[in-house]
Amino acid sequence: MDKDRNRSDIVADALEKLIFDGTFADGARLDEAQLAERFGVSRTPVREAFQRLAISGLVAQIPRRGVFVRQPGPVDLLEMFEVMAELEAVCVRLAATRISDAALDRLDEINAACNAAVGARDADRYFDENEAFHRALYRHSGNAFLEAECLRLHRRLRPFRRRQLHLRGRMAQSMAEHEAVVAALRDGDGARGAAAMRAHIAVQGEKFHHLMASLRTAAE
Amino acid sequence: MDKDRNRSDIVADALEKLIFDGTFADGARLDEAQLAERFGVSRTPVREAFQRLAISGLVAQIPRRGVFVRQPGPVDLLEMFEVMAELEAVCVRLAATRISDAALDRLDEINAACNAAVGARDADRYFDENEAFHRALYRHSGNAFLEAECLRLHRRLRPFRRRQLHLRGRMAQSMAEHEAVVAALRDGDGARGAAAMRAHIAVQGEKFHHLMASLRTAAE
DNA sequence: CCAGCCTATCTTGCATACAAGAACGTTGAC
DNA sequence: GTCAACGTTCTTGTATGCAAGATAGGCTGG
Incomplete structure (x- = not known):
């Protein structure tokens, strides 16, 4: 094949x-x-x-x-991450009323695997499990077109996302955010889930510094 | 050129x-x-x-x-319109805190032109002015990447959107929705504007029937 | 000595030639 | 009579050839 x-x-x-x-x-x-x-x-x-x-x-x-x-510049990246955050927030909001209990359990399983990777301080494994979590959410938006668009942008941002993980304590924080999203989904609270997801993706605080720094190293 | x-x-x-x-x-x-x-x-x-x-x-x-x-089927179209609605809602929400007063005035001008087209019962002219309104909102999201993505999807949905307009009374209703969006923007109320925009694009009620009917005629 | 032009060369864009795989029809066997 | 296997033909995928535009370098004129 x-x-x-x-x-x-x-x-x-x-x-x-x-x-x-x-x-x-x-x-x-x-x-x-x-x-x-x-x-x-x-x-x-x-x-x-x-x-x-x-x-x-x-x-x-x-x-x-x-x-x-045409490597994306700082502005391009911030814009793309903003759109990614919004798209993923939409996925969560839509998923809140469309996801099944079985799928929620599956999300918990993925998060457990993420947590194991955090415990093992294995950034690569965490990266993979994290991707599985996001892909699952795209899927559970119940909108195949949205899913495809999210996958496309996610793929595009992949190399930049990877570097963010090595920020100290980022994995643990990321985990907590995942769990907040799932908790909101369990409550069927789309707005809260969307807000949690947006915060999870958004480039803010220390993440901004790291993104800029990663650009500098890439340029050299 | x-x-x-x-x-x-x-x-x-x-x-x-x-x-x-x-x-x-x-x-x-x-x-x-x-x-x-x-x-x-x-x-x-x-x-x-x-x-x-x-x-x-x-x-x-x-x-x-x-x-x-690969002509889109009913499910594809509903999914694409759902994503379009969400993307445009994001544009409005972001624009709420980023748009200038001058730009708001410009939106009013575009809407006035739309209104003139409604008065003249000129669906083609309304269609053009309507596009100008939406393009302006994409622009004022302040995110060039989002703007490009919106333009892409808007373009893709263009032929299907066109048919919707000929629904009796749709132009007037569409106008009212435009004005609701601008009013929310003037108040700086992103959430209200986003909701108004989402409702403006969403395929619901009679629009659903029309979309399905347009598919049937296209197939024959 | 510098500027502008002309030419030589390189690169892209397009056309065409060629090879490999897929569809289809025919023929033969059961 | 039907099904299968083989060969022909058609189509796609890839390579190569050719022409027009672009770049660079040298040459001439001021």
Whole structure:
């Protein structure tokens, strides 16, 4: 089933990774021929990959000039996190009247796994379990389109979210916020759950400093 | 400045129109060679256009099989309108504390133009002015990323929104809702404005019937 | 010595050629 | 008569070739 993927898909994924991990700095020009050779394919799949990255906003395509990496700046990031917070808040509000008791129990299980990761001080494992929690909430919004949009933005913000976790005490705080969300859901209190979720995602306080710092290290 | 656009852009736009206006029914296969000939270009720009449409969700691309038109069904539409309502509600809530008095006056002007269109029973003009109102709200959310996301979804829902207007009395009701939103913004009451906006977009009551009816006519 | 223009070269955008996989029809066997 | 297997043909995916625009460097004129 992995053989179903075209070369353009593979190139697009590879390029995305290279942009995310900072191999290509902001403003760098991506050379078609060079990348084609690097990936061992012709220019065609590379061009198709460019198109997709351009739509995702990871690169800017200037006609007849080439494509340029477009790393998000501080303002872009704050805006994206704000939208993420609002979207996730909507998920919670909608889920409050749509989620089943069984699903709530499942959320508790995921949170228990998160908690175990916190206890083990395993940031990577916490990161994974945290993602499962958020994905579950998207799912329980009962709106597949909303779920897809959330997944898209979540994926886009992934590399920036990762760094936040290493802030001391952040994992424990994050856990508490998760539990507040689930508690509100159990009470069927959509407004309270939404507020808790918004606070969970929002870039505020110390998180702001960390986000800015992460940008600086990425640039160097 | 229109010469800057590549052929793939032109093909993508043309295809989008053809899909929106129902020339290609749901599930229809889009033939590369045929469309290339139709537009007088080679297969390459057609393929690039397909990529973009696939990401927008207008067509589904099945590897080695071709691309198929994917018209949204009733459930898809309800979900998309729900997300649109929530996104616009967020715009209003954020705008409540960010919009300037001058911008509020400008919104009143747009609404006055809307009102004139209602008086003239000019649905097309009302449609245009209505779009200006919504675009202005996206702008005043003070979040460029949110604005872009709203524009994207708004554009996607455009053909379905258009039909709703011809419902008797809908224009007048829509106007009243616009004014409720602006009034809440003047009071700086984000929550009230958000609720008003959500109600304005939400598919409920008679609008539901109309949306379903429009789907039936589009399918025939 | 600097500015502007012209040309050489490189890059993109598009067209076309080619290969591999999928659909379809035919033929043969049971 | 029906089903299956094979081969043909059509379509997609990829590579390559070609033309037009863009950049850079040198040359000429002021």
